[in-house]
Amino acid sequence: MSERRFSEAPVTDLMTIDEFDAAIRAVGAERYHDKHPFHQLLHGGHLSKGQVQAWALNRYCYQSAVPRKDAALISRVHDRELRREWLHRIHDHDGLGDEPGGIERWLVLTDGLGLDREYVTSMQGALPATRFAVEAYVQFVREQPLVVAVASSLTELFAPKIHKERIAGMLENYDFIDDNVMAYFKRRLNQAPRDADFALDYIKRNAKTRPEQDACVEAVRFKCNVLWVQLDALHHAYVEPGNIPPGAFRPGEAND
Numbered sequence: 001m002s003e004r005r006f007s008e009a010p011v012t013d014l015m016t017i018d019e020f021d022a023a024i025r026a027v028g029a030e031r032y033h034d035k036h037p038f039h040q041l042l043h044g045g046h047l048s049k050g051q052v053q054a055w056a057l058n059r060y061c062y063q064s065a066v067p068r069k070d071a072a073l074i075s076r077v078h079d080r081e082l083r084r085e086w087l088h089r090i091h092d093h094d095g096l097g098d099e100p101g102g103i104e105r106w107l108v109l110t111d112g113l114g115l116d117r118e119y120v121t122s123m124q125g126a127l128p129a130t131r132f133a134v135e136a137y138v139q140f141v142r143e144q145p146l147v148v149a150v151a152s153s154l155t156e157l158f159a160p161k162i163h164k165e166r167i168a169g170m171l172e173n174y175d176f177i178d179d180n181v182m183a184y185f186k187r188r189l190n191q192a193p194r195d196a197d198f199a200l201d202y203i204k205r206n207a208k209t210r211p212e213q214d215a216c217v218e219a220v221r222f223k224c225n226v227l228w229v230q231l232d233a234l235h236h237a238y239v240e241p242g243n244i245p246p247g248a249f250r251p252g253e254a255n256d
């Protein structure tokens with residue numbers, strides 16, 4: 001009789017809540033974008049102002065896609081309580097009443113870096129890979145089962161650590177960065193944990209089969225890839241080998 005190996009265990013075995021939690025966190029430990037060399041350069045003060053500008057204007061594409069993906073998610077939800085809970089994510093980014101919101105705070109950051117707002121919001125100078133990556137995230141949330149779509153936001157579990165590193169590192173290392181331009185990240189320090197805790201609790205309650213649990217873990221991997229590939233593209237264009245695609249932002253030149 002052949003011995004059965006662990007890898008052949010039936011995939012229908014449900015993970016315990018603790019195992020499921022650990023599997024999600026293991027993805028971050030392995031591949032969250034805090035490990036990307038571009039972030040180490042950014043936070044360590046090793047980039048020129050032009051390279052930081054390139055990062056900020058590309059990252060604007062992500063900022064502007066996030067409320068669209070949250071709206072896509074809400075459009076699929078039949079549960080009123082979940083819609084109510086998810087809605088504040090859109091307000092966090094787009095603002096509500098007197099609260100200007102995260103996208104406005106991002107534009108304060110790009111203003112502080114000396115970038116023209118119209119140029120930033122036009123996204124014309126963004127790298128093609130950035131545009132493809134952020135749209136892949138919106139599409140993923142539109143198409144995947146709801147619990148898997150919720151799981152894809154869970155990279156936010158790992159975000160406060162990188163935000164703290166970024167605030168401290170950029171304030172210390174760049175004379176063109178001050179508290180005012182870092183306001184976006186300071187605000188996220190409270191917002192991200194609340195959102196991530198809610199989403200984690202939701203998937204624990206709603207991923208009821210092993211394939212659903214596995215798909216949730218895979219969604220966090222997918223999302224790490226969405227984040228990672230944006231930094232790969234920045235590194236390739238603006239650090240090494242410095243291959244800036246046609247039409248993309250060129251530091252130091254008039255870019256409109």
Ligand SMILES: O=C(O)c1cc(C(=O)O)c2c(n1)C(=O)C(=O)c1cc(C(=O)O)[nH]c1-2
Nearest residue numbers: 066152153154155156158159162163188227
């Ligand atoms: O600076 C970062 O490293 C970082 C990462 C992430 C993330 O992990 O997706 C988000 C943010 N920031 C962020 O500011 C943000 O608003 C946000 C929303 C989401 C999401 O998936 O809904 N991720 C992130």
